[in-house]
Amino acid sequence: MQKQFSIQPQDADVSPEMLEKINRYSRKTLTASEVFVFSAVLCDNEIDRDFECFTPDALKTLAPLFEGKTVIQNHSMQTDDQSARTFYTEVLTDPSRTTATGEAYTYLKAYCYMPRIPKNETLIAEINAGIKKEVSVGCAVAEHKCSICGSVEEVSPCKHQRGKRYGGTVCHYTLEKPTDAYEWSFVAVPAQRNAGVTKGFADADALCKQFGETNAEQITVSREEAAGFAELVSSLKSAAALGEEYTALLREKAVCALLGRLPELQSEQAESLCAPLKPAELKALCAALSGDAAQKSAHLPQLYTAKARETDVPADNNAFKF
Ligand SMILES: [Zn+2]
Known part of the structure; x- marks a missing residue:
């Protein structure tokens, strides 16, 4: 504080x-x-x-x-x-x-x-x-x-x-x-002493927090604080770009895994199925579709296995056999 x-x-x-x-x-x-x-x-x-x-x-x-x-x-x-x-x-x-x-x-x-x-x-x-x-x-x-x-x-x-x-x-x-x-x-x-709320922000994070919380009409930041904020935004931007790249890779992997398990599915269908998924969901999907996880998933809900026809799935895929 x-x-x-x-x-x-x-x-x-x-x-x-x-x-x-x-x-x-x-x-x-x-x-x-x-x-x-x-x-x-x-x-x-x-x-x-x-x-x-x-x-x-x-x-x-x-x-x-x-x-x-x-x-x-x-x-x-x-x-x-x-x-x-x-x-x-x-x-x-x-x-x-x-x-x-x-x-x-x-x-x-x-x-x-x-x-x-x-x-x-x-x-x-x-x-x-x-x-x-x-x-x-x-x-x-x-x-x-x-x-x-x-x-x-x-x-x-x-x-x-x-x-x-x-x-x-x-x-x-x-x-x-x-x-x-x-x-x-x-x-x-700061020069504009009466322009609004002036506060000493410990760092850019504190500044961001204040942006969300303040009840003031205006907020005044010093040149130094503004520079710290710009630096934070730029580092967040590069982190976000990396995150997007990672998500795209995950999505690609999930689509491939899905098509591997369900060859009858069109690639566009697999893509649209994976499109709305968040990184954590994509990760879970990839893990579930990868060899080990699929072997262990014999207890999948009935609805999932019931929909899959035996001819669709590889012979060793017990998860989809009933
Ligand atoms: Zn109260």
Whole structure:
């Protein structure tokens, strides 16, 4: 599951306590002047663009799971792009702010550090300048609970849809029982911010899933996501071509096997019999018509054997004798 939040990373002073926590993750012991520390709100209990929200309890479970996780840029898995590491998390409540459901606003705040090295200068400068960024947060939860009827999607899915109105209440799902948290990343903010739903898609599969599920009028994807999607489509196309080739071969084999067993059948008839069959059915037919399977099929239903005349079949074909 991938969630995207707009954040304002803030630089924080490096206290001795922080430095101690940082050095638990650092190979070499770092001094306060060697690190840059910033904080970011990773997720909260506000209903998001997918009509989902974390429960305060889920945030508390999730928080320690982010500790030690790296911050990557644009979901790249290259170590070069790992710019920061989360060394401490906490869950805070802002009683002055309430969520759409009337709960006190509760959020997961992560503290991260970056070594002050040339590679990190740009990001440090952007954070210092207060440039707002989007973060894409990946985590896994065991339960999605419907706000209308309380059904847990993973246990007993209900018919209520996210974002739809039921008796004056808009349905949303609460994210409960987090099981894992992954690296999180800063992502490029798409230009058409207001064009529709914007989401950080972990991969093209997640994007496809969203196409099917979204209730939004429009959906905005980044250039990178679009490229990933195009790549997926192209690989599916070649897989489909191979599949078609394989099915054609199977069909040819089935037609030959059918004609071998039933020589009286016209080849066009055998072809039209096999034409509507799916690959799995063609495979089963080929297996049934091949030597061994045919020998064993003496228990074929009466209707099949009754229709075949003894003169039609080879002398050794007991399956068709009665
Ligand atoms: Zn429901």
